[in-house]
Amino acid sequence: MSVVLFPTPPADTPASRESVAAAVDRYLDGIKTTTTRDGYAETLARLTTRAASRDTASLTPDDYAAVMDLWDAAAAATWNRHLSALTSFTAWAQRQEILATNPGRRLERRKTARRGDRAIPRTRLDKLFTDDRHSLRERVFWRMLHETAARAEEILSLNIEDLDLEFRRGRVRSKGGAIEYVHWATGTARLLPRLLQGRTSGPVFLADRRAPTSGPRAPAAADICPTTGRGRLSYPRAEYLFKQATAQLDPHKKGWTLHQLRHSALQHLAADGRTALELQAKSRHQHLASLGRYVKLSEETSAKVTAEADPAARRRRGR
Structure with a gap:
């Protein structure tokens, strides 16, 4: 540890x-x-x-x-x-022996509601990824999240020096602190050079404004682009923009979360027949049991399995 x-x-x-x-x-x-x-x-x-x-x-x-x-x-x-x-x-x-008591002792975590299917349908993702009304930064970020099945924090932490454009991979620090690689596909590979615009160092995904150079809100030097002076895009801002962009596509009109892109990627791979070990390699989970909540297949899959296993249907096919 x-x-x-x-x-x-x-x-x-x-x-x-x-x-x-x-x-x-x-x-x-x-x-x-x-x-x-x-x-x-x-x-x-x-x-x-x-x-x-x-x-x-x-x-x-x-x-x-x-x-x-x-x-x-x-x-x-x-x-x-x-x-x-x-x-x-x-x-x-x-x-640090600064606090002798716990001021949060009266506050409790809240129970989150379980949702049967957190995956975003592929057709809606395709519509989202190809909608030119969204900025290039957002479209590259969303595609990379889905194609790598990585955590949003990992992708936001990427620096240009971590990218291997030839082999379509990036070096990230995982949740446990290990250095690992995530891999993206053609969609990201086509757009990523346009986003970088010749930059060779600094954060891949930048905030809209220049970062303050002093004061309590000044970020660390490693989080500032040496070319543009803009800081690294934050998770709260990225999450807000994704929710706003997806509110109209979401049947509940609330918008989706960035973490649902990871859920969707793994569930879509599972629906395509990828094995548990293949999914583990893609998601980089340490334990196979952790994959269960990510790859719960949809109601559509349940209906398809039921129909294909129907004895009457098998008899009709055998005629």
Whole structure:
């Protein structure tokens, strides 16, 4: 198990007196995965807005409840994601002996509703990928997610130096921290050079605006394109744009999540007859059992299997 070393408190500042703003900044500085850091920063910005100059040790359950009020009406998955950020910060602060109690002790994770089929139909994906009303950046990102069956965080973390255009693959740091390769197909290969526009270094997927060069919102140097000065596209922004773009295609009109592209890729491969070991190689899951929730085949597949196994149908074919 890898151990991440967080910066220690300044020598002249007792840990128990460290302000919330300083503690949050120090905590975020220790997170090496860009998309995780950006996602947690969104949540913790609410905490610093409420209690920036206060001692971290003074945080109470009411402070945490006020932070989470913003997402009270959000989906359970969204609530849980933001609560995870608070929980992670709290655990770190307790290890640093900044917090003696847990201000999040009254908050609970919410149970997510199970959906029978999370895959996006292929015809709707084809329509989405070929719709020129969406920007080139989005179309390349969505295609690459589907063709690689990778996690959104992995693709957003890609730098141009990680790409191997000849062999249509990219080097990513997986969820467990291992260095692995993801592979894309022709659709991505045709569009990717247009997106890069001759750039040779920096993030593959860039934000719309130039990154601030100083202040609390200034990203790490590795997350800024040396050519354009734009920062790396964040997960919350990418998720928002995907939901907006897919709301009209979604029968529920809510829009789909980026993670559903991974579900869809693996489920479509399973429907095409790929074996469990092949799916594991594609998804890079450590355990075959983890694939179960990704490759649950659709109602259409159930109907097809039933029809083909129907004894009456077999008799008709045998005549």
